[in-house]
Amino acid sequence: MSLLEVEDVQTYYGESHILEGVSLSVDDGEVVALLGRNGVGKTTTMRTILQLTPPREGSVRFKGEELVGKRTNEVADLGLGWIPEDRRIFSALTVEENIRAAVPSEDGIQDALDLSYETFPILEERSTQDAGTLSGGQQQMLAIARGLVGDNEMLLVDEPSEGLAPQIVQDVGEALDTVSEQVPMLLVEQNLGLALDLADRFYVIDHGQVVDGGSVDEVSAESERLREYLSA
Template identity: 60%
Template sequence: MSAIEIDDVHTYYGQSHVLQGLSLTVEAGENVALLGRNGVGKTTTLRSVLQLTPPREGTVRIHDEDVTGMATHEVAQRGVGWVPEERRMFSHLTVAENVRAAIPPDADPAERMQLAFDRFPDLEGLRGQEAGSLSGGQQQMLAIARALVGDNDVLLVDEPSEGLAPLIVEEVVEALEALPDDMTLVLVEQNVPMALELTDRFYVIDHGEVVAEGDSAAASLEDDRIRRYLTA
């Protein structure tokens, strides 16, 4: 069963035609990287999946259900977690409140909270601190923790290494490697070696379309399919 199926999607920002008939499929439990230069539509692809920027044409399916035109919170409730670019903490809420806000109403909050802190022990000591006061690395861990405490089996992660020191990036890589095996991961990342290391397959996007795809294990920065679309 496909976790995500995007079929001939056209998405606009006002008059700007960003996704121009993009199609891709991500199988359940698969880790997939979206590669490409800045501004080609990678983030918009994730936003279109969540219906944050709803496509004007085409369909988006989550677990074979058509979610096109659905409200974002309803898409999220179907098991889609989002770790956005620049983390987007609720900066005036505490670490614990940021996590609690993501726990579904029918789940045991204490149990889910402990689950998050077991996975990211560094956050437990910061639970009463305002999220806006955390370092970039701590915020990234919190953003991932927040996306995991829901009943999510699909994780959309956007530029997780952006603005982080190399040592912290290693911690983020470890956190993503430690995701449950049955979790589907869609990773948008400018750091191509890191993206290929973390994923099974990749798609290269250019001008709002998929222009290449392949197995991550067999690819590298020297791969012509990747290099020609990543250099200006």
């Protein structure tokens, strides 16, 4: 049994049919990349898993438990964390306060801070700085740290390199690689090279359907097999 199992989900926004029978899985210890052009259903897949946009049909199971019909906070309580594209840090709080806010128990705060600063040393240097004044890459690291310390057994990570300079993308990629040693991930990422470097397996979505998938060892960033679905 996989850690996360999505089976034949049909998801709509109003009358618009967005996901048309999407199925995928993530095993414990894996990073799985979800690839595709903008607007084909990748973020909707994550929202469906989290029950922010529940499917009208199909099944989503986490650790064998059905998520469809649960509230999003109940899904989060099961250990499924989300790092959205827009990061959603608390800009007016310091770095340390942001991390503290993500920790479920007061008893675990020091361990959470130690883990965050060990994973991202720059955050310790900026611990008393307001999060809204960090660079884009540092804000992304803070968002990842918040997901890591939130007592999550799996992370859904949406477009972590979006809008970042190439050097910062490399830093964020290295950070995610470190985090992936501790928690499995479902990763949406437009930077194909970064996605394939981080992932063990991939799925490609096109027009709301999974059209390809397999081991990252089977493909490269130059593969025509992928490029036909990723080019504008």
